[in-house]
Amino acid sequence: MPDSSCSPSARPLKSMPHVTSRTSRVAHPGRPSDQKNISPSASRVIVKTPGSQEDFMIADDTSVRQFKEKLSAHFQCHIDQLVLVFMGRLLKDQDTLSQRGILDGHTIHLVIKSKHPSRSVIHSSQNSSASEFCHQNRSAKRNSSGVHQPAHVSRTPVEPALSAQLGASQDLEVNSPEYPTQMLENPLIQQLLSNRDVLRQFLSEHPDIQQLIQQNPEVSHILDYSEILWQTLELARNLALIQEIMKIQQPVQNLEYPLSQQSHLGSETIPDGDNAQSYPLFNDQIHSLQDDFGGNIFTALLQGQAPKEAQPSPPSSPTPQGCQDQLPQLPTTRVIYTSSRGLSSITSTNGTTNKVNYSSRTNAAASVSTKAQNHMCAMQQPAEVPALPSTEFTQQSLTEDREATISVNSAEHRSEDDLQLPDEQSSSQIPGNMLQLLLNNPGLVAKMMMFMSMFQLNEQSKQDLQESFLQQTQLSDILMSLANPRASQAISQIEQGLKLLATETPVLLSWVAPYLWGLGWLPAPNWNYPDTVPCAWNESRVAKPKRPQCCHKSATLLQKQQSLAGDPSQLLQAPEIRFSKQMEYLQAMGFGNHQANLQALIATQGDTSAAICKLKRSQGF
Amino acid sequence: MEPPNLYPVKLYVYDLSKGLARRLSPMMLGKQLEGIWHTSIVVHKDEFYFGAEGISSCPPGGTMLGPPDSVVDVGSTEVTEEIFLEYLSSLRESLFRGETYHVFENNCNTFTNEVAQFLTGQKIPSYITDLPSEILSTPLGQALRPYLDKIHMQPLGGSAVDRPNGQS
8 A cells, every 4th residue: 555654845845847827827837046045144045926926036035925915916915915925834924934934045935815706816827817817707606796896897907808808718728618608608698698799899809800801791791680699609619510610620620720731723712711710720739739549540530541542431522622612502501600710719629529529520521522523622632632522512512422432431430420510500519429439449449448447437437338339330231321331341341350369369459449449340348447457458568478278368358259259250250260270280190188288279360380389399299 | 922723634546447447557568557546635524526517526435436546645734715715716716627627637647746746746646647657658659649639537426616705
């Protein structure tokens, strides 16, 4: 058990290596104070508030009272609001700092009590304006006295706060979808936003929107329609929807950038060109926030897409065309999206959920590549140019193609579920995204599940995952039924590949099995997984399992999986069946011990000659 | 002058893996981890911890994790409950909002460490705060990092700390 004694800090209190705080550190703790480092008469102390920390030079004989005066001037608050804590002791005015043992380099904690008993004040950090605003909201929610302040604050100062927040949206850690929802639900915000003028001013002040309006003057008219504005807000509330939009737009960006050297045939098309230009703003946020994991896979995919034929593989070049196809036909909605983009920069791409949902169904989202597009794409793909086709494709064709084309490819690719176009605005997007991710990355799911079960983390999410798994299997059923011939061909290729894997390297079966689960062929196993997995992992680590128990365990694992598996999974046959040929061979050669043969074969993964060597050794030839 | 009240500050340490980490870490990670530690600070007869939903509190031992696996005495503090709650409110708006939770870089132990230093000047034991770097220094940890990054821990059973005016 861990050592339960408390270890006194050896390091100076000022260093916090584990905290990547985004608040501004006005003074770096590591920076040596140049002037009076070791002077006996003055010391540098660090004052740490919850939001930031700063250095102060003080003379050794400074009293706490004097120090507080200094601080109150610095933090602009009343001296009575200051509470100084050092080593857990409250500092009283009449002491001197050195009496309390405060020496050079020590950290004093500061809490600034709020004026009203219900509010606390946050000081000088980059987030202060935003956090103050947030705080005003929160206090408005929970304490009526707090409402006084926001209520008294006239519209104008609130708006700059809002726009400051917009401007700082990338700095804000508003990564979860709940935060902007909360914000939007705040009655103050609702009140503000229901005022059309306010909203209009607010939107038009946003730099993104201003830029957009410059490029696309007709967009400005949306600011006049309160319905559109409200729709935008609704979209903003439904963050998942925005993710949807983001992801549709993103592959365009992905392709635009890497292929920028090549000629953009379609860029003359004005609406599409504008689309392309308006993406960077959002995509920058995406890029800045998202993990590279999803991004790299698919950008690589995109860049390597060129020589492939469009048909079987997930058409990635077609996708941007797909995206851009959809949008021109929906001018109103597009406009809404761009304005919702503006708003969503408030909401700022939620890093966390976004990462999880980063099904980078990117390219995908529009594997809505319509059939009609396919041949166009086939032509253009080799050129690797995201040529923007003319806007012949009606929405109708899109919808019907959407239903028709479902490209289910190998585990990495996305299954094009009912990618509901953004204009449908269905609220099932949130689980949809999650499911998309799970469908796309069954490996991810498996690993996540393993860790979750092992670490016994959030029970909630475990249940969610299990539910999503069930849904996933249902979805996969749906997909199977809807799949086009190309898809089923691809699936059979996967099957064969996996069979091959399983036969050649049964050791890797535990890795393969998650993919099977992910593809919905196997029901998810019960959560005794941790017991079996470590054995399998142990298996993979040990090059040649030396002990028979390992072989047994892997056999058990396989059999267990087999019992769970349905018919399609011939991959998980018991080793006896898989190695039956080799077993016969061995028996013919005279190795009579069935069990030993089996074990040897499993150990050598079906390699007969190696198994023979093993058997000979073990039988003492 | 009355003697200042000293309030004891304890660190509740939970092993999230319930022993699995000690058993499996050598084979999985290649190094021995004694546990996956979740910590919370207990002071003023309340347990405070940080999770994906922000700073929460509950009666000591009142989360779904049950009683702690070990209790570390951090020291004692003069900070009153009122001041402490003010402090927590400030933290809630700055460093420890729900959305700032990151399983490696800004997690429950980060929070506990901050609070412990505020309350007593002591840090929490290093084997707890070193855990993320321990994990990330293994090949498996690095490989799984994208998945692990998305883990959001939130022990159930607490409620958000929302009482700056000192009510318990």
